[in-house]
Amino acid sequence: MTGVMGEDGLVPRERSSLPVLCAAGLGLLMLLIAWLLDADKFSERVGMIVFCITVEVFIHGVCLFAEEWLFHSRQRYHGRTNDIFKACFRTHVVLGMFAVFLMLKLGGVSFSREQWSTVVLMCAVYLILKSLRVLSPAPVEISEICEMKKMNVAHGLAWSFYIGYLKFVLPDLQNKVSQYSSTRGKLSSPRLHILLPLNAKVPTKPEEEDTNVAFHENLPELVRDQAGVRKRSYKNSVYKITQDNETFSCVLEYATPLLTLYQMSHESRAGFGERERKQQVLLFYRTLSQILEDSLECRNHYRLVLLNDEHTGDPHYLSREIIQHLKQQDGEIHMDPIQELTNEVHAVPEEGPIGRFNGAQRAIFLEDSMSSDPTLMFSQPNSLRSEPVETTDYFNQPNTRK
Structure with a gap:
């Protein structure tokens, strides 16, 4: 075992938003390629895919709701159906299904038999892959969620x-x-x-x-x-x-x-x-x-x-x-402020070895000291080693001389 003085190379950093930015950039690039390949039906296909994904996620939420409501309603949610609903459905999914309902009922939008077949097929494939955990979050995504939510x-x-x-x-x-x-x-x-x-x-x-x-x-x-x-x-x-x-x-x-x-x-x-x-x-x-x-x-x-x-x-x-x-x-x-203090510190016999200058307490370096190196002392029980910022900033100020 060896101690580590430079921990930055060993301790993991917090994860950034780089995967989100990469996914967004690649998604926009693929949309551009799809539009160049078939610009006439681009809008229709995008709408169809968004519709299918919204329905798929909503159906999966219904499956989650069935589990929580039938077996965990009292123990986990104290019988509050509203809490179960919030735990199983995301807000944007609910808004998406509401938009789909308005589109089908009030917007006069209708799908052909072939389009409905595509919707059903995509939902079936999604649910099967989801049940087999093929679409489950990657280990790194789970780790990121746990770190972000402080769940580790x-x-x-x-x-x-x-x-x-x-x-x-x-x-x-x-x-x-x-x-x-x-x-x-x-x-x-x-x-x-x-x-x-x-x-x-x-x-x-x-x-x-x-x-x-x-x-x-x-x-x-x-x-x-x-x-x-x-x-x-x-x-x-x-x-x-x-x-x-x-x-x-x-x-x-x-x-x-x-x-x-x-x-x-x-x-x-x-x-x-x-x-x-x-x-x-x-x-x-x-x-x-x-x-x-x-x-x-x-x-x-x-x-x-x-x-x-x-x-x-x-x-x-x-x-x-x-x-x-x-x-x-x-x-x-220890910032070695000896040279700066040579002409600033003066003995005050009436107050003992500790003198007060400009509201601050300074040490009096006695000429008959046994050590050649000056010693910095405080009347308060605070240690110089535990307060590096205050002492250093004080001695580094050029206008402290009186």
Whole structure:
């Protein structure tokens, strides 16, 4: 397994409208060819075909209505015939049949015996092919419908993971990290690192996958009443990751819903194979990332680490990828604003090591500091690493000097 830093090449994108545009373009081209081949009877034939298709779809809807009304009216629709009708007939089909009725009864349009025979034959062929599922949607169409309607297993698991856990754990994480750092030491990153292996195999302990990852201790617990359970406890664990005599520490855990996907793939009743499992994991990753990115409470408090299931034989793949993500965060967040602050920061002994300039809180770099690199501190318990946008934008403004 190798971690994936460039997830764009692996995570599937949302499907576009290209098939619809291609079908519409080819349809117009074929209409043009048909008109060039026989312009005299073009309008008559088009009307005949539209009439046949409308009748075919309506008859198939009647078959669906018979099933729902006879066997599922009470259980699924609570006896409401109107709901059954809406479930079996599309609006444009009903309007089309209404137009056909007006055309035949009030418009004075009549078909010859041969034309009626063609209508009956086309309807018969359509219904037979439909019953044999020859005209059923392609697998890619079913997948598109499920993704568009948010009907996949991954969608439900991602929303459950967010609403039932991350929604209240991530906003409180900053306080827990601050409490931990004040007594135990600073973490390499204040974010919660969520591991998502593509094979959905979630070990009980990360140490089972990589000996360079070792459990250190738990953060302070979050206790809350949830789903009838009084004072339910939620814990997050801090792990030490070592590499080349260098040690990092961060809050780490696997995405527990992936364990459900893994177990489903081993249940024959679930109809869930290995290929479907991988697609659902990728869809879970995409859905969860979209949910968290849209959540103002959770933004900048998490890091999704997608792990590929191609094992390269490296026993320390997990530690390598976690450290790579940690270093990437340092590169993204730490903008090295030392040169800009040299002439701007002044000591204010009355207020201690923290001074206020233009309504913002700045660190005072003491000349007798043990480190040659300046240290940026905040009086608030918010971490600089979790707020990269605000600090960076502030230091990059040229008009902040007073």
